[in-house]
Amino acid sequence: MTLALLSYALYEALVAAPTEQTMGDVQRIFYYHVPSAWTAFLLFLINFVASVYYLIRRSDRADIIALVSAEVGVVFCTVVLVTGPIWARPVWGIWWTWDVRLTTTLVLWLIYVAYLMLRRFSSGSQTPLVAAVLAVFGALDVPLVYFSIWYFRTQHPSPVIGKGGSLDPRMAHVLLINWAAFLCFAFLVCWSRYRLERVRRDVEETQALEALLEPRSVS
Amino acid sequence: MSATSITRATLFKDLRLEWRSKDAINAMTFFSLLVVVIFSFSFNPTAEESRLIAGGLVWVAFLFAAVVALNQTWARELRNQVLDAYRVSPAPAEALFLAKALGNFLFVTVLEIVMTPLFVVFYRLRPLGTGWQLIPVAVLGTWALVVNGTFFAAMSIRTRSREIMLPLLLFPISIPALIAMVEGTTVILTGDASPRPLIVLLAVYDVVFTTVSLILFEKVLHAE
Numbered sequence: 001m002t003l004a005l006l007s008y009a010l011y012e013a014l015v016a017a018p019t020e021q022t023m024g025d026v027q028r029i030f031y032y033h034v035p036s037a038w039t040a041f042l043l044f045l046i047n048f049v050a051s052v053y054y055l056i057r058r059s060d061r062a063d064i065i066a067l068v069s070a071e072v073g074v075v076f077c078t079v080v081l082v083t084g085p086i087w088a089r090p091v092w093g094i095w096w097t098w099d100v101r102l103t104t105t106l107v108l109w110l111i112y113v114a115y116l117m118l119r120r121f122s123s124g125s126q127t128p129l130v131a132a133v134l135a136v137f138g139a140l141d142v143p144l145v146y147f148s149i150w151y152f153r154t155q156h157p158s159p160v161i162g163k164g165g166s167l168d169p170r171m172a173h174v175l176l177i178n179w180a181a182f183l184c185f186a187f188l189v190c191w192s193r194y195r196l197e198r199v200r201r202d203v204e205e206t207q208a209l210e211a212l213l214e215p216r217s218v219s
Numbered sequence: 220m221s222a223t224s225i226t227r228a229t230l231f232k233d234l235r236l237e238w239r240s241k242d243a244i245n246a247m248t249f250f251s252l253l254v255v256v257i258f259s260f261s262f263n264p265t266a267e268e269s270r271l272i273a274g275g276l277v278w279v280a281f282l283f284a285a286v287v288a289l290n291q292t293w294a295r296e297l298r299n300q301v302l303d304a305y306r307v308s309p310a311p312a313e314a315l316f317l318a319k320a321l322g323n324f325l326f327v328t329v330l331e332i333v334m335t336p337l338f339v340v341f342y343r344l345r346p347l348g349t350g351w352q353l354i355p356v357a358v359l360g361t362w363a364l365v366v367n368g369t370f371f372a373a374m375s376i377r378t379r380s381r382e383i384m385l386p387l388l389l390f391p392i393s394i395p396a397l398i399a400m401v402e403g404t405t406v407i408l409t410g411d412a413s414p415r416p417l418i419v420l421l422a423v424y425d426v427v428f429t430t431v432s433l434i435l436f437e438k439v440l441h442a443e
Contacts (some may be wrong), residue, residue, distance in 0.1 A: 055438065110391040117387055122378040129442045130374050133435050134388065137367075140431060141392050144424055148395035151402070151416060 005181040029087045035179035036079040037105070039186045043073030044112065044139070051135035054128060060201075063128040066135060067119065068193045070112050072186055077109045103149045104142070111138040222314040229318035236295070237326065243288040247330045250287060252337070254280040259341055269342040274404030277338055278397060281331060282364060286386050288326045289368040292319050293376045302376075305440070312437035320362075320369040320432075327361050347410030356407070356414060359421040360400035366425065367392055370432040373439050396424050 050066035053059065084102065085095040096102065115138060119131050237243055258276050262268075296302040305315055338344065346353070368389050375384035403417035 055435075107391065107394050110394075114387050114391045118374075118378065118384065121380060121384055126377045126442045129438060130377055133374065133439055136435065137370075137392055137428070137431065140427055141395065144395040144420070144427070148398040148420055151399075151420065 005177075005184055029083050031174055031178045033080060033083040033087060034175060035182040036076045036083070038179055039182045040073045040076035040080060040108075042183075043069040043076065043186065043190075044108065047073060047112075047135055048139040051132035051139075054132045055136070060128075063132070064194055064197045064201075066128075066132060068190045068197065070115055070135070071193065072190050074109065074112050074116060075189075076182075076186065077105065077112070080105060081109060098149075100146065100149045104146050107145045107149075108142060111141060114138075222311050225310045225314040226318045226321070229315055230321050233318065233322040234325070237322075243291055243326050244329060246287045247284040247326070248333055251280040251284040251330065251334050254283065255334070255337060255341055264342065269344065270347070270408045271405060273338065273342050273344055273408060274401045276342075277335075277404065278360070278400050280334070281327065281361075282390075282393070282397065284330060285323070285327050285364050285368060286389070288323055289365070289372045289389075290382055290385055292323060292369055292372045294372075294381070297376065312440045313433045315440070316369065316373075316432065316436040320366050323365045323369055324362055327365055328358075331357060331361065344408065346408050348407040348414070350407065352407050352414050352418070353404065355418050356400060356403040356421065359418065359425055360396060360403075363396035363400075363421060363424050363428070364389075364393060366429050366432055367396075370428075370436065370439070373436070377442065396421060399424070 046069040047066050050062045050069065054062040054066060084105075088097070089095050115131060115134055118134055119127055122130050255276075258280075262272065264272060293302065296305070368385070371388040371392075372385055375381045375388060378384045399417045399420045403414040403421070406412050406414045406417070
């Protein structure tokens with residue numbers, strides 16, 4: 001079903017959606033950029049909720065959900081950060097600008113990459129707790145990042161941004177379909193990653209148990 | 220013992236240790252001195268330019284130097300299993316955290332007091348705005364770095380390669396505080412605008428993260 005929705009969304013985005021007047025076909029990247037951004041933000045929100053839940057209840061499942069949503073969220077966030085400049089180059093004439101949204105997304109990406117690195121580097125049973133604590137810090141940081149950069153940039157206004165105006169309803173339609181497709185895809189990836197992580201943990205647990213039992217059986 | 224007296228005892232213990240060894244202060248001061256010299260070679264700024272870049276320069280130097288002290292905060296307690304002793308003792312974790320954060324705050328403040336005249340001399344700085352406003356920016360900014368740094372140092376001693384892990388955690392989270400500090404300093408030096416909103420932002424940042432750290436520190440200390 002996800003596949004069907006994704007291919008339908010692709011068709012809609014590339015063929016059916018009306019071509020934008022001033023920007024031309026480049027604008028079609030919008031149908032990937034925006035849904036990815038929404039999906040990534042949603043996943044980071046899930047990560048935050050799961051982390052808080054873990055801190056309160058110490059549930060193993062919440063920890064896996066937090067891990068999985070951070071991983072997939074970083075992937076979608078990367079898509080946003082890559083497609084953005086591809087669009088910006090022909091439209092704004094530059095690859096990157098230190099605009100508030102761009103910078104906030106970049107900082108968000110940095111925070112969650114740090115989160116994943118922490119999970120990589122920390123050892124054993126402390127990983128979930130330490131990671132959950134960092135997730136809480138990261139989530140609280142996001143509004144502060146936004147305000148600080150907003151202030152920073154109103155001091156030095158950048159010349160390029162021009163958003164606003166209304167969206168053609170047909171475009172909105174395509175956008176929503178793409179978002180639905182991306183959500184399904186994200187959900188699918190998360191779900192399989194969740195299963196994989198569970199199996200991995202089960203295997204590790206069994207191996208640890210076997211290692212404990214082994215010397216006893218030899219002697 | 221009350222929480223205050225525990226905080227005081229731990230703080231004085233750390234200060235005495237530092238007073239006798241002077242490890243952190245020496246390393247930090249020399250490190251930031253090197254940063255000052257290297258930056259001035261790489262940019263060779265005029266007085267007007269240095270006014271624009273000095274804010275960023277000073278704080279980046281202090282941030283990197285602070286990491287040196289922060290890394291030692293808890294690593295020092297690993298020897299002789301002092302950290303385990305803290306863990307089993309009935310002393311409240313918040314008191315311990317507060318003592319450590321205050322200790323680091325004092326170290327970094329001393330560093331700033333020593334290094335600021337050097338910065339002024341090397342970069343020919345003279346604030347065009349109201350100079351005393353640098354004090355709240357410095358105090359709030361230092362606390363912002365130190366409170367998060369102390370917390371993340373406690374987290375990173377639980378990882379492999381802990382010396383690298385601390386900056387990896389601290390820098391992304393500190394970005395808003397860093398922006399506010401750098402912008403605030405620059406605005407005061409150039410006298411372009413009022414630094415008041417930036418000071419408010421720093422204060423909010425401090426309140427939020429001090430609260431969260433105090434709440435969550437116990438969980439990190441007792442993590443097993």
